[in-house]
Amino acid sequence: MGYQYFNTDEMIKNTTVFDERDPSLKKESFHIAYGIDKNFLFGCGVSIASVLMNNREMDFVFHVFIDQLSTDDVQTFSQLAKSYKTCIQLHIVNCEKLKSFPTTKNWSVAMYFRFIIGDYFIGSQKVILYLDADIVCKGDISGLVNILPDDKVAGVVPERDQSWWEQRAHSLHCPALEKGYFNSGMLLLNIDAWAREYVSGRAMEMLSDKKITSMLSYMDQDILNLILHDKVQFIDKIYNTQFSLNYELKKTFINPVSDSTVFIHYVGPTKPWHSWSCYASATPFLVAREHSPWKDTPLMSPGNANYARYCAKHNFKQGKNIAGIINYIFYFYLKIKG
Template sequence: MSQQYFNDSNVIKSVMDFNYTGDCTAEPFIIAYGIDKNFLYGCGISIASILLTNPGVPLEFHVFTDFFSDEDRSRFEALAKQYGTRIVVSMIDCEKLKSLPSTRNWTYATYFRFIIADHFAGKTEKVLYLDADIACQGSIQELVDLRFTDEEIAAVVVEGNTNWWQKRAVSLDTPGLKNGYFNAGFLLMNIEKWAEEGISTKAINMLRDPAVVSKITHLDQDVLNMLLVGKARYVDKKFNTQFSINYELKEQVVNPVDDSTVFIHYIGPTKPWHVWATYPVSHAFLNAKQHSPWQRDALLSPANANQWRYAAKHYFKQKKYLAGVSGYLNYFMHKVK
């Protein structure tokens, strides 16, 4: 029996549908994002990167957000028109989410993935949820063709190593996690099974339970790992290859991104849309930007003390010494405000 925690009528305030698919009748593969205003730029380029590298694949994109300006509307509609695709933007009422746990790095927008899962219940078989700091550089046909077994609720990509899994298994009191712990930035959801198992309802109830909240450090990602033990299919790391651009500051950089990588997940505070993030690993993002309505938009400058500090470090790494000195001066100025 299907169970949803979120009802469209209670959480979706309005919808903008940019449909430029023309006469195409093929069943589209649905990709969805749940974001706040800080990730709209990244989301637009992420969509562009998928379209750029997967011509001929019928795709449909859904963006769930609580902020969308007239300029955002113009850009996303232009993107749909440029690639002859469909982009649906749903404006979310966040009141039901604001009482859930959040941190500086994990806002209530992280819970939009539950709204997404419930929104599509009864409408389609599967939906690919992606974080907006993901760029595509290869074919996703393998995901389009993937068929779930009767027991599988989602397809996921492992995070960390066996030591990390063991630590998560102990701290979350979930022994099964010793066999694998996944990153929830990539989540191919078996919509019917997700609804049948009431995953969104169970997750939200757990996030309201003080006993559970006292254990978790990665909010809904931890909760999803606890709920999906033995019910998730692990797919190749090429579909969620994580790399922090701040790793570039180390003496020796081990970059897992290679020609086989499909999705690059830019974890950490420095994103490829930041002006100080000009490294080869940012190429997939920057190339997609050049083939999108954001082509002429500047990369983002530092907006707070933390960003100025990272910008200064990266400028020195890049031998841009004047910019580095300026970055540290701005860092100290913002820090004393």
């Protein structure tokens, strides 16, 4: 079984299971896990729907690790499971052990849930696909099922380019990262190897060291790169095609999403569930939303100063000048307020 840092009986308060699969159709299940807080719940639900609508021949078990859920949220996931005759498990996480670790204005302790996820499946599953909630599926994922070598902890996709890898290698004092620095939003995890390398325990130890955390810019992602830089298998970027909706603010940009893209990863602060992300590049999310129980859920308005500022910028880009002025005023109000 290997080594487990997190006692999952302590870390998981309770689990709710909705299994609407036909028991007469016995197929090997592919497990997909998300680690989120309430701000990413909308995106997570639509992400699950996007996987299901593009992979109707596969049998899935989805796992949502979250700190809290309302009764309405639970019922919406139940509807999703019924609609697609799939299995969804909702795991409520005890966050007490994580509260001492660093967070940012955009990322709560939920970014560390992927370490709990890795440990949770030790002894029960061989392979788990971890996805961030801002990932939308637009293709066939069956190519991931048997792609990972036994000696690798994770299948990953590089982030950016060689110059970026060199920058992260320098910042993190890890020359090996010059050969490749990966994005942690999509992790195809070999659970036996994860346990063997004691990834969660090593990560928590490093996150408790202020000398190490002072070097980090992307907390969980930097830590994973430091631990796993020589224990990952780089796979095709179609499985984590990273695109920022804030590219739309530029005069020109190249959209990396193509017909062959399987997963679009909407990196950056503006997400496709935000009301100001009204671009063709957000269409895959909006299509999946229409095929989910969240189809009538309105896109989210800015809830903090950072989002209000981006909302205003996008309003002006879209020619919505009055809305842009209003949201800039809202931005300054929130800044003054605190």
